[in-house]
Amino acid sequence: MIEFRIDRRAGLPTYLQIVQQTRQALLLGRLRVGDQLPTAREVVASTGINPNTVLKAYRELDREGLVETRVGAGTFVIAAPGRAVAAQESEAGEALGAWLRQAKASGLDRAEVEALTKAWIEDIYRGER
Amino acid sequence: MTDTLVDSSPLRVVEVGQRYGRKWALRGCSFELRPGAVTALVGPNGAGKSTLMAAAAGLLRPTQGRIEVQGEVVTASPSHPDLGYLAQDKPLYRQYRVREMLEIGRHLNARWDAAHADALVDAANLDRDQRVGTLSGGQRTRLALALVLARRPRVLLLDEPLADLDPLARLEVQQTLMTEVVDTGMTVLMSSHILGEIAELCEDLLVMVGGSITLSGVIDTVLAQHRVLVGPGTGPDGLDFLPEGSVVEVQRAARQTTVLVDRPVGPLPIGWSSSDPTLEEIVVAYLRGGGQGTGR
Amino acid sequence: MWWVSWRQHRVQVMIALVVMAVVALAVLLFQLVLVSRLHALGCTVLTDPSECNSRAAMDAFDENTWHLLRAVLVATPIVLGVFLGAPLFPREFDQRTEVFALTQSVGRRRWWTVKVTVVGAPLVLGLLGLGFGTQWCDGTTWFTARGAMDDGTFQVRSIMPATFGLLALAVAVTAGVVVRSLVGSLVAGLIVAAGVVVLIAFPLRSHLLPTSREITPVDAAAASPTTMPDPVGPYDPGSLYLASGLLDSNGDPISLNAISALCDPSMPPLPEGNPDQQDMDSYNDKYNKAWTQCQRDNGITRNYVDYVPAAMLWPMRGLVTGICVLLAALFLAAGAFRLRAAPRSSR
Numbered sequence: 001m002i003e004f005r006i007d008r009r010a011g012l013p014t015y016l017q018i019v020q021q022t023r024q025a026l027l028l029g030r031l032r033v034g035d036q037l038p039t040a041r042e043v044v045a046s047t048g049i050n051p052n053t054v055l056k057a058y059r060e061l062d063r064e065g066l067v068e069t070r071v072g073a074g075t076f077v078i079a080a081p082g083r084a085v086a087a088q089e090s091e092a093g094e095a096l097g098a099w100l101r102q103a104k105a106s107g108l109d110r111a112e113v114e115a116l117t118k119a120w121i122e123d124i125y126r127g128e129r
Numbered sequence: 130m131t132d133t134l135v136d137s138s139p140l141r142v143v144e145v146g147q148r149y150g151r152k153w154a155l156r157g158c159s160f161e162l163r164p165g166a167v168t169a170l171v172g173p174n175g176a177g178k179s180t181l182m183a184a185a186a187g188l189l190r191p192t193q194g195r196i197e198v199q200g201e202v203v204t205a206s207p208s209h210p211d212l213g214y215l216a217q218d219k220p221l222y223r224q225y226r227v228r229e230m231l232e233i234g235r236h237l238n239a240r241w242d243a244a245h246a247d248a249l250v251d252a253a254n255l256d257r258d259q260r261v262g263t264l265s266g267g268q269r270t271r272l273a274l275a276l277v278l279a280r281r282p283r284v285l286l287l288d289e290p291l292a293d294l295d296p297l298a299r300l301e302v303q304q305t306l307m308t309e310v311v312d313t314g315m316t317v318l319m320s321s322h323i324l325g326e327i328a329e330l331c332e333d334l335l336v337m338v339g340g341s342i343t344l345s346g347v348i349d350t351v352l353a354q355h356r357v358l359v360g361p362g363t364g365p366d367g368l369d370f371l372p373e374g375s376v377v378e379v380q381r382a383a384r385q386t387t388v389l390v391d392r393p394v395g396p397l398p399i400g401w402s403s404s405d406p407t408l409e410e411i412v413v414a415y416l417r418g419g420g421q422g423t424g425r
Numbered sequence: 426m427w428w429v430s431w432r433q434h435r436v437q438v439m440i441a442l443v444v445m446a447v448v449a450l451a452v453l454l455f456q457l458v459l460v461s462r463l464h465a466l467g468c469t470v471l472t473d474p475s476e477c478n479s480r481a482a483m484d485a486f487d488e489n490t491w492h493l494l495r496a497v498l499v500a501t502p503i504v505l506g507v508f509l510g511a512p513l514f515p516r517e518f519d520q521r522t523e524v525f526a527l528t529q530s531v532g533r534r535r536w537w538t539v540k541v542t543v544v545g546a547p548l549v550l551g552l553l554g555l556g557f558g559t560q561w562c563d564g565t566t567w568f569t570a571r572g573a574m575d576d577g578t579f580q581v582r583s584i585m586p587a588t589f590g591l592l593a594l595a596v597a598v599t600a601g602v603v604v605r606s607l608v609g610s611l612v613a614g615l616i617v618a619a620g621v622v623v624l625i626a627f628p629l630r631s632h633l634l635p636t637s638r639e640i641t642p643v644d645a646a647a648a649s650p651t652t653m654p655d656p657v658g659p660y661d662p663g664s665l666y667l668a669s670g671l672l673d674s675n676g677d678p679i680s681l682n683a684i685s686a687l688c689d690p691s692m693p694p695l696p697e698g699n700p701d702q703q704d705m706d707s708y709n710d711k712y713n714k715a716w717t718q719c720q721r722d723n724g725i726t727r728n729y730v731d732y733v734p735a736a737m738l739w740p741m742r743g744l745v746t747g748i749c750v751l752l753a754a755l756f757l758a759a760g761a762f763r764l765r766a767a768p769r770s771s772r
Contacts, residue, residue: 236429
């Protein structure tokens with residue numbers, strides 16, 4: 001059973017942290033197809049976050065096709081992120097790593113890199129939450 | 130006009146005013162809580178938020194306006210049986226032991242779930258023979274919370290519930306509170322200064338400035354709707370492209386103007402860019418007096 | 426609510442009951458000692474003054490202790506009323522526990538009423554016991570039985586201690602609501618309660634009922650009776666003596682100063698030189714005769730005694746009790762009004 005850890009100081013909204021951690025668990029094989037995700041009550045009892053946040057995260061995962069909520073039974077994993085998706089993510093990850101090494105070599109410090117990255121993300125993913 | 134047999138609004142505040150001598154702590158305050166939601170009440174320090182909650186609990190009668198709980202107008206003490214209230218200082222009888230406080234709660238309330246109170250007290254690991262005055266702040270809060278929740282309220286008013294709590298106590302109180310929300314679907318109104326707390330615990334937001342509500346809405350919607358627009362320094366006419374009443378706050382510098390608007394504003398003129406504000410940016414702007422038509 | 430209030434105030438109530446018991450015991454002990462002393466002297470019927478009035482019997486009655494006990498009996502209802510009433514609300518305001526109490530299922534009025542009753546009922550009942558107990562003890566010897574309307578006796582028998590205790594309680598409760606601090610309420614409550622109760626219990630009660638006046642000719646008083654008349658009117662030890670003196674020709678009281686003003690001019694002059702005892706005796710004799718003659722010439726021939734007859738005892742008790750109960754109700758109403766759901770600017 002997966003245990004969610006909420007980092008209150010991270011800039012990332014709580015529900016996204018749950019989505020993220022679920023995806024990670026699926027990628028690493030800690031969660032498999034057919035496993036049940038913790039109920040909203042269980043997550044709330046261990047983290048103290050608003051139950052709606054949990055439901056929002058599960059809805060997002062449902063939207064991405066990774067889980068399915070069955071009324072009266074719970075929320076279950078129905079698909080692991082496809083190999084293709086995993087591959088895409090690792091490909092993008094590689095490219096990002098290469099670019100970062102280049103940026104660092106050309107003298108940009110961490111704050112500048114973060115600001116630059118954020119500005120591009122805002123531009124490219126504008127309107128998406 | 131539709132006549133609803135059962136008024137589902139857990140708490141409705143209508144044009145409430147409260148005067149202390151010549152000062153108005155509340156003035157024209159109106160809002161309605163969304164059933165089943167946890168709502169944050171944010172505002173500068175002062176008598177406004179606490180006064181409002183005390184009035185809803187029947188502890189004082191507002192100078193103007195009215196408050197309704199579950200559709201019934203609040204007159205005076207006792208509190209509405211479906212309403213639970215926890216004051217900021219969590220007053221308890223300090224000289225009594227924990228078990229005696231539970232007895233007192235049982236005797237003073239018509240509806241009392243003793244098993245629930247016991248479960249909450251056990252979960253908090255409280256020694257029933259210990260005097261309340263010797264409990265730590267966190268323990269006292271958890272006891273006070275147990276006493277309120279044993280009333281099985283449908284609406285819960287919490288005045289700065291997490292203030293003065295160490296991180297562990299805060300987590301435990303949050304867990305207890307949120308679990309109760311999941312289990313009962315009750316409506317919660319909690320006042321707080323700490324935006325981190327609000328983002329974690331609350332779905333809806335009320336901003337109170339100068340004794341009235343200047344922003345009210347579901348947090349997700351508020352975040353989705355508001356925009357921060359940054360553009361070149363302009364004169365007073367430079368913002369005419371923005372729809373009437375959409376400006377929350379304007380900050381002008383020599384070469385830059387920053388505007389917070391409360392709705393999407395369509396295509397922007399050259400030189401202007403738009404980004405999504407954080408909750409903190411939005412709340413701070415309203416706390417500074419924004420959103421009251423002071424715009425431009 | 427009753428359980429909670431009792432739990433909150435039971436120690437106070439117990440202390441008050443113990444105090445009342447101790448005072449009652451002291452009164453009882455005094456009587457027992459007196460009775461045994463009188464028996465030792467051979468008195469049998471202790472309630473008959475003619476039966477037991479020897480010099481030795483008079484000495485057996487310790488008047489000083491008696492007066493001390495009377496003072497304690499007068500003070501007890503006031504002190505206990507304040508002790509029970511003053512802390513009632515300040516102790517809640519102190520810790521803001523009224524916020525807790527009023528946000529349960531108890532209404533403001535009920536909370537208030539139960540608190541006052543939980544301390545008030547034992548106080549009144551205890552004081553009734555004390556009052557009637559004192560009355561019964563007093564009745565065992567004639568020394569202590571007489572003077573039902575006297576100061577020090579009227580205020581401590583029958584229903585009177587309970588009446589004054591109730592008034593003191595009401596004043597102290599209101600002081601607690603108004604002053605809000607514990608020490609302040611005790612002090613203010615004590616001062617006001619003592620003031621109000623003493624005013625009503627002593628000077629006011631004497632002037633509530635119509636006064637009777639007994640008029641006797643001056644000369645008749647000179648005759649010494651061979652047998653004691655049956656006490657009646659002002660001579661009844663159960664009646665309340667108010668004033669006495671001489672009446673002028675119109676039937677109005679006239680003061681000694683006024684009589685002096687009238688008669689001094691016609692008094693014989695003092696003897697010259699160095700008068701001896703015989704001269705002084707004859708002078709005094711002449712002076713008295715001249716004085717009496719002057720009074721007679723001016724129509725000042727009657728004595729008067731103003732008193733409230735013994736039969737007015739229960740009407741007096743009833744009136745005083747009525748006034749105290751009314752005042753107590755007013756004070757309590759004022760306190761309740763002050764405690765209504767009005768905003769307080771101090772949080």
